[in-house]
Amino acid sequence: MDLTKSLPARLRPGGRHGLADTEVRDPIGYAVAALGKLAQSDLLDRVGLRKQAEQAVFTVTRTGFQAATSANRAFTRAGSRQKAGVRVPAAAPKGVFDLTPSEDEQMLVDVVGEYAAEVVRPAAAEADEACAAPEPVLKASLDIGLPILGVPESLGGISEERSAVAGTLVAEALSRGDMGLAVAALAPGAVATALGLWGTEAQQQTYLPAFTGDEVPAAALAISEPAVLFDALSPSTTARRTPDGFVLDGLKSAVVRAAEAELFVVGAELEGSPVLFLVESSTPGLSVESDPGMGVRAASMARLRLEGVTLPADAVLGETDGSTYAECVRLSRLAWCALAVGTGQSVLDYVTPYVKERHAFGEPVAHRQSVAFMVADIAIELQAMRLLTYKAAGRAAAGKDFSREVALARRLCAEKGMRIGLDGVQLLGGHGFVKEHPVERWYRDLRAVGVMEGAVLV
CATH class of the missing domain: 1.10.540.10 (Acyl-CoA dehydrogenase/oxidase, N-terminal domain)
Incomplete structure (x- = not known):
């Protein structure tokens, strides 16, 4: 067809x-x-x-x-464990x-x-x-x-x-x-x-x-942990070697659709280095607790608890020296930058016609310099966020080191994204505070960019 x-x-x-x-x-x-x-x-x-x-x-x-995790699919083992x-x-x-x-x-x-x-x-x-x-x-x-x-x-x-x-x-x-x-x-x-x-x-x-x-299947990338000043590159979740494989213990947060997920990619520290592990939902020792946040609520985020989770030796995803884990975190941060750019664009597209149509004191509020400058600042910062994000994505696609570019993009998107959300609420006045308009939801979502780790990657 x-x-x-x-x-x-x-x-x-x-x-x-x-x-x-x-x-x-x-x-x-x-x-x-x-x-x-x-x-x-x-x-x-x-x-x-x-x-x-x-x-x-x-x-x-x-x-x-x-609840217990989803366990309705049996993955059939195939292929060579050692071959790339x-x-x-x-x-x-x-x-x-x-x-x-x-x-x-x-x-x-x-x-x-x-x-x-x-x-x-x-x-x-x-x-x-x-x-x-x-x-x-x-x-x-x-x-x-x-x-x-x-x-x-x-x-x-x-x-x-x-x-x-x-x-x-x-x-x-x-x-x-x-x-x-x-x-x-x-x-x-x-x-x-x-x-x-x-x-x-x-x-x-x-x-x-x-x-x-x-x-x-629903599947989830579990990197974040419910800790103050959490460092994504130094997880508290631990993995220890056994004669037959590994045992994982720890608690992950902000795991997307965890209650229905059938496969997890979990970050844990193994012998001093952060490592990714493939964990099927049917593995004993897994449990899920709801953990709704301030924003990004439609993602059904939850906590994933691992208590003596036993994994086979071939459950490691990528290298064990921390390089694969670090690249995963950077690609995830790149994805969150892209999400911030898209949501920020929604704010700009919504407030621009609103301030032109909303009248106060006999004229559109857009005629006020303070309002016009605020809208212009949103457009300027949004374009800067987009350019840095695209540059980091281009280097990642080309197989080049993009750690500096993604760090700059994330810092800008986290800071200016929250500002764009706040200004969007401010420009709508009282309407920005109520759920009748979507700007209050976008503001809550944009605040997640600076704290979320994992969940998505590109």
Whole structure:
């Protein structure tokens, strides 16, 4: 079947960003073909998406819940434990400093942006209140291929080269709908991408088929811990060697959709170095406690407790010298920068027409210099955040050291993102304080950028 026929008219061959049939076979072209399934979904035309009777969500009370983890899938072991897995090559250098998305990347952004505007944003308010993502929204994210964006093509994914730039663009576009739902939708893809980047042949053949199939499992990246001044590169969760493998003990926080997750990538300290471990939800010793936060509530964040969790020797993901763990943290921070840029753009897009239409003392409030300058500052800082984030993503995709760039981007996005959220509330006055307008939710979400570690990566 020609999936390009299901794309919106402006994305079909010959449209504004059209591609010839022979041009759809590049990395982003595969993504666009997968994303074309969105147009076939009746979700875009469904009225009252948030009121689905069959929606299976849980409402978190103040005391929360405590439950065993999901254990309804048995992963079949396959492949060689020692042999390195498939690795996609670094993106080819362009030779010039150019952060403009390519035509194919722009097509990807257009389709994901349409999904964010017409499916994600209408469901955001109720998802935030329920602390859970609606099933139709998550299903639509699977239909458009989000979990396999960073999976090598030879393993059933759509990536022929490092996809940090594409992942950054997707995260930004999704968060313009809602950051919480974006995190919930991107979490399984973060685990799949980690397997593609660092998994052995056995790990890839064991777990990735589930992510490239029809029934994609919920999965989570567990890095954060509930500690004051938590240092992501020095986790308190510990791993100790045993004759047969490892034993993990500790507590993780802000784990996305933990109650339904079937696979976790857990960070723990092993012999003085931080290491990533693959932990299946059926492993004895795991338990989940609800942990709703101030923002990003639709991601159903919870705490993951590990008490004497026994793992086999091949449960380590990547290297044990801390290099894989450090790269994971940096790619995660890059994803959060992209989420901050997208949410910040939503604030700017919302307040700009508002201050022009809102009248006070006989004229639009936008005529006041203090208001106009505040809106201009949001636009300036937002563009700075975007440029730093794109530069870090470009270096990551090219296989270059991007630690400095991502550190600068995260510092700016954490500081200015919160400021953008605060100014958005201020510009709406009393309306910024009530849930009738989405700016108060965006403000709460943007405050998460400076404290969240893990959950998503590109």
